[in-house]
Amino acid sequence: MSSIAIPESRYRYTQRVRGKQPLLSRLFSFFVVFLVLAFALELSFHFFIAPKLVIRHIEVNVGRDFPLSNEELVRLAGLEEPTYYYSIAPSRIASNLASYPLGKSATVQKVFPNGLRITIVERKPLVVSLVEQEGHVV
Numbered sequence: 001m002s003s004i005a006i007p008e009s010r011y012r013y014t015q016r017v018r019g020k021q022p023l024l025s026r027l028f029s030f031f032v033v034f035l036v037l038a039f040a041l042e043l044s045f046h047f048f049i050a051p052k053l054v055i056r057h058i059e060v061n062v063g064r065d066f067p068l069s070n071e072e073l074v075r076l077a078g079l080e081e082p083t084y085y086y087s088i089a090p091s092r093i094a095s096n097l098a099s100y101p102l103g104k105s106a107t108v109q110k111v112f113p114n115g116l117r118i119t120i121v122e123r124k125p126l127v128v129s130l131v132e133q134e135g136h137v138v
Contacts (some may be wrong), residue, residue, distance in 0.1 A: 050086060051084075053086065053113055053114060054082045054084055054085070055079070055082075055083045055084070055088065055115065056114045056115070057111070057114060057115040057116070058070075058074055058079070058116045058118065059111075059116070059118065060074070060118045060120075061117070061118065061119040061120070062122065063122045065122065066102065066122055067102060068100075068102075073097065073118065073120070074118075076097060076100060077093045077096050077097055077108075077118065078092070078093065078096050079093070079116075085110065085112070085113065085114065088110060088116065090108035090109065090110060093106075093108045094106045094107060094108045101123075102122060102123055103120050103122065104121045104122060104123045105120075105121045106118065106119065106120045106121070107119045
């Protein structure tokens with residue numbers, strides 16, 4: 001039987017180098033794993049969670065004397081079916097609703113996970129004019 005003699009000092013050096021990876025290599029590996037996990041979570045969110053977040057409940061708060069129905073206000077706001085929760089811009093919807101002459105201001109709030117709250121403040125008319133059309137006073 002033959003035996004190989006390895007000097008002790010050389011054996012310790014090779015074991016030390018194999019046991020310790022350089023710090024930069026470890027950080028790079030950690031960073032790559034982190035990016036892959038973040039990408040996987042992002043994809044799972046966009047494919048499995050986000051499509052289920054469709055606006056289903058729209059709450060409209062206006063005064064009793066406002067001439068438009070809730071359906072007409074939703075149409076005026078520019079909401080088409082289906083509207084996704086994350087694709088809604090409340091400021092754009094509020095400006096659409098505020099452009100209506102009888103509305104003084106409008107606020108739009110997202111209600112997680114599938115709701116939208118629209119509040120419209122009416123203008124108070126200063127003058128009411130009566131016009132006669134086809135024999136009737138309007």
